Amino acid sequence: MSQKNYSLGQVGDFEIKQLRIFKAVVDNGGFSAAETELNISRSTVSIHISNLEARLNLTLCRRGRGGFALTQEGQVIYEMTNKLLDSLEQFRDVANEMSHNPAGELRIVVSDGISLDPRCRFPEMISRFCDLAPDMTLHSEVAAMANIERIVLNDEANVGLTPYHRRLDGLNYIPLYSDICRLYCSQTHPLLGLTDDELTDEMIDGLTAIQPGLKLHEEASQQLCAMSLKATAYFYETRLAMILSGKFIAFLPEAYAEPYVQSGQLKRLGGDDRFYTLGIAAITKKSAQPNRPTALFLNVIHELSGQSVS
Incomplete structure (x- = not known):
């Protein structure tokens, strides 16, 4: 697009809306990925970007078989957009600070x-x-x-x-508050029929266990380091479902697991020594x-x- 004798003029709410859409497209790496965040169709996103380019008299991005990419001008506009939106946010925060309500x-x-x-x-x-x-x-x-x-x-x-x-x-x-996390198996797990006296640490450590999938503090790491960690599940709901499959054992917060223990779906393993604290x-x-x-x-x-x- 030619920039000869072009002047942008006033920037209003509509341009700011288009810049927010442009930022979302860049942050998400393309038009399709931005659809969910913006809650508008890909074609509508495309129209907004085309209108913004026409308003600025600039080509902001390339899209096609090679994927989405910013032009040199688009990179500059993206960086300025971040500064503009940050300034608007700061303005709103200051105004709200001074507001009684x-x-x-x-x-x-x-x-x-x-x-x-x-x-x-x-x-x-x-x-x-x-x-x-x-x-x-x-x-x-x-x-x-x-x-x-x-x-x-x-x-x-x-x-x-x-x-x-x-x-x-x-x-x-x-x-x-703090959670005490203890080790559990399901009612369909082979260990369920064994008493605490029959269960040994070697038996427990040899079973397929679930790890949270993040770096743990020392107390938790000591509990997990000797176990056979062959699955990963961060969220408790998913971890619980995997335990209930009968194929895995895992740590869960005691308060979270207690209803399933009371109903007989889960059994606690390893006595009082198998736990760690989570703040x-x-x-x-x-x-x-x-x-x-x-x-x-x-x-x-x-x-x-x-x-x-x-």
Whole structure:
């Protein structure tokens, strides 16, 4: 596209919408991959990008058999778009800070099984927060621990509720509760008929076991290091289903597994020596001053948990 004697003029809401779509396409690596995030069809995405290119009088990307790729101009516009959208977000945060009745967005990312654990008190957190900020928009999603850390560090979420096997320097932690994780097999597993006295450590360690698929703290690693780890399942629901198949043994939080033990579907293995402790915490990115939505939610957490930041 020719840039001769071209002037962009005013940038309004419609152009900002197109730039957000352009950013989503680049972040997802193409038009098809961006459909789900944007919740619009690929053809509509394509129309928005074409209109943006016409508005800017620039070719932003190449698409075809060779795949999606940014042009040199597209790379510059992408970088400027990130700066523009970050500035708009900062403007909104500052305006909300000064508002008596705060508005804006709070993004929370939660690990498997935590949101409905009564020890977390997540429904109470949400209720209290909504009372304090009724105009706030809430977004919540579920992710694995390592992804939650990344999402919070990258400012894609304000708060994460997650187990932690480590403490990262860039994050603040508010401990919520601890889980005792014990070893289990199913009612269809060959070990079910053996008593605790008949079971030996060698027998247990020789069975096909499931690992969480992430780097564990020392206490957990010591429990798993001698076992025959031939399967991976991070989320408790998937891990439980694999245990119930009768082909695997695995560690689960005691509180999570207890209903299945009571119903006879699971049996605990290895006596009192087979366990490790797993802390659950609310995490936020370290910053000089959290924005108002984050600060409000952290105050709610402190109020309900009685814990301080560490």
